[in-house]
Amino acid sequence: xxxxxxxxxxxxxxxxxxxxxxxxxxxxxxxxxxxxxxxxxxxxxxxxxxxxxxxxxxxxxxxxxxxxxxxxxxxxxxxxxxxxxxxxxxxxxxxxxxxxxxxxxxxxxxxxxxxxxxxxxxxxxxxxxxxxxxxxxxxxxxxxxxxxxxxxxxxxxxxxxxxxxxxxxxxxxxxxxxxxxxxxxxxxxxxxxxxxxxxxxxxxxxxxxxxxxxxxxxxxxxxxxxxxxxxx
Amino acid sequence: xxxxxxxxxxxxxxxxxxxxxxxxxxxxxxxxxxxxxxxxxxxxxxxxxxxxxxxxxxxxxxxxxxxxxxxxxxxxxxxxxxxxxxxxxxxxxxxxxxxxxxxxxxxxxxxxxxxxxxxxxxxxxxxxxxxxxxxxxxxxxxxxxxxxxxxxxxxxxxxxxxxxxxxxxxxxxxxxxxxxxxxxxxxxxxxxxxxxxxxxxxxxxxxxxxxxxxxxxxxxxxxxxxxxxxxxxxxxxxxxxxxxxxxxxxxxxxxxxxxxxxxxx
Numbered sequence: 001x002x003x004x005x006x007x008x009x010x011x012x013x014x015x016x017x018x019x020x021x022x023x024x025x026x027x028x029x030x031x032x033x034x035x036x037x038x039x040x041x042x043x044x045x046x047x048x049x050x051x052x053x054x055x056x057x058x059x060x061x062x063x064x065x066x067x068x069x070x071x072x073x074x075x076x077x078x079x080x081x082x083x084x085x086x087x088x089x090x091x092x093x094x095x096x097x098x099x100x101x102x103x104x105x106x107x108x109x110x111x112x113x114x115x116x117x118x119x120x121x122x123x124x125x126x127x128x129x130x131x132x133x134x135x136x137x138x139x140x141x142x143x144x145x146x147x148x149x150x151x152x153x154x155x156x157x158x159x160x161x162x163x164x165x166x167x168x169x170x171x172x173x174x175x176x177x178x179x180x181x182x183x184x185x186x187x188x189x190x191x192x193x194x195x196x197x198x199x200x201x202x203x204x205x206x207x208x209x210x211x212x213x214x215x216x217x218x219x220x221x222x223x224x225x226x227x228x229x230x231x232x
Numbered sequence: 233x234x235x236x237x238x239x240x241x242x243x244x245x246x247x248x249x250x251x252x253x254x255x256x257x258x259x260x261x262x263x264x265x266x267x268x269x270x271x272x273x274x275x276x277x278x279x280x281x282x283x284x285x286x287x288x289x290x291x292x293x294x295x296x297x298x299x300x301x302x303x304x305x306x307x308x309x310x311x312x313x314x315x316x317x318x319x320x321x322x323x324x325x326x327x328x329x330x331x332x333x334x335x336x337x338x339x340x341x342x343x344x345x346x347x348x349x350x351x352x353x354x355x356x357x358x359x360x361x362x363x364x365x366x367x368x369x370x371x372x373x374x375x376x377x378x379x380x381x382x383x384x385x386x387x388x389x390x391x392x393x394x395x396x397x398x399x400x401x402x403x404x405x406x407x408x409x410x411x412x413x414x415x416x417x418x419x420x421x422x423x424x425x426x427x428x429x430x431x432x433x434x435x436x437x438x439x440x441x442x443x444x445x446x447x448x449x450x451x452x453x454x455x456x457x458x459x460x461x462x463x464x465x466x467x468x469x470x471x472x473x474x475x476x477x478x479x480x481x482x483x484x485x486x487x488x489x490x491x492x493x494x495x496x497x
Contacts, residue, residue, distance in 0.1 A: 113389075115385045131427070
């Protein structure tokens with residue numbers, strides 16, 4: 001089913017793909033017109049009660065819609081029509097959202113020591129100039145970069161970002177945590193490593209420590225901002 | 233106007249009370265007016281080490297609860313006229329003392345004394361808060377053991393939030409043969425972790441225990457290594473530059489000079 005012909009006065013198009021349906025909403029015309037047209041179009045469609053629920057992506061082009069409008073769309077499309085919206089895709093974002101993005105992707109530079117019992121919490125990438133002593137902890141939603149010794153615990157991607165990494169000049173951590181993964185130091189006494197980083201290896205399904213040089217091909221979009229742009 | 237210095241460590245049994253007694257005695261030896269305060273309410277020890285236990289009539293809780301004047305609770309040392317002790321209470325607990333009460337006492341003592349040395353209880357609860365309340369400076373005691381360095385690190389972190397100068401460190405109970413064998417952290421390791429200034433090292437010396445049991449601070453006994461170490465700490469507190477004691481029994485002049493340039497403060 002491919003309705004791909006865009007008529008001049010038509011503001012919505014529905015396209016079927018293998019992952020479900022995509023609803024294109026033209027970014028010209030008012031939201032009210034769109035809702036009306038969508039309502040008309042959906043009224044032609046009468047699904048049976050036992051049909052499976054079809055996931056739908058809504059592509060908005062250069063249109064911005066607020067939470068209330070999103071809710072209206074969800075109510076119109078969902079309900080008896082057995083559709084569910086799993087993603088709104090727009091080229092435009094609200095300023096508040098943009099600021100949150102920026103906050104999440106900024107590198108915050110902090111110059112101090114994190115001593116035993118202290119927790120340094122941060123949003124976005126963290127560049128710590130100083131040591132994390134045994135018993136100390138740094139937590140951030142982005143990457144952790146430490147110019148100094150990491151002896152304590154470092155937690156990167158604390159909101160669940162598995163692409164986040166932990167890099168340090170010298171690391172002999174008691175634990176590395178990335179998103180929901182935890183790895184701990186072995187029980188026997190080990191030497192620390194210089195200029196290395198911890199990252200999640202999807203193949204081995206665990207945190208591995210490797211030379212910093214591997215980052216250039218394993219984590220191409222190391223900046224949080226790039227990741228947000230690429231992944232939405 | 234005097235200076236209030238708190239002696240703290242976090243961990244128990246690393247030698248806070250011994251250090252307080254000895255630094256106080258060493259400063260008194262150099263003709264300073266010194267008052268020692270024991271803030272370990274309920275577990276007082278400083279009076280025992282100073283050999284003043286049987287002279288206690290009033291204590292710090294009596295002063296705070298205004299059962300006596302501050303001057304009445306101060307105990308004059310047996311050996312020095314300018315050295316006094318404000319003992320802790322043995323019967324109350326730590327809640328009997330408040331930070332305001334401590335600040336008031338220390339402020340009053342500062343008018344008369346050059347140095348007020350506060351012996352802090354182990355732990356980081358109310359007793360610790362009381363002890364550091366009126367202090368201008370802090371000395372953190374640690375031993376070359378991981379657990380005590382860890383606790384010292386925690387204490388340094390807590391002190392950073394207070395209106396106190398960056399603390400100085402004393403490494404106590406050093407056993408040279410164990411450091412040499414690599415069984416104990418060495419001084420450089422400890423300094424790297426804590427990254428604060430070192431003000432003295434004290435070798436684990438049997439004379440310290442013997443002296444404490446006799447109620448006579450070791451700093452008074454001229455020849456022992458620990459005695460020299462404590463007097464050196466006092467000299468550094470007065471601003472003198474004193475090289476660190478060598479850990480070896482005999483060491484050439486050259487190495488001493490080398491050590492001095494590396495660690496002297």
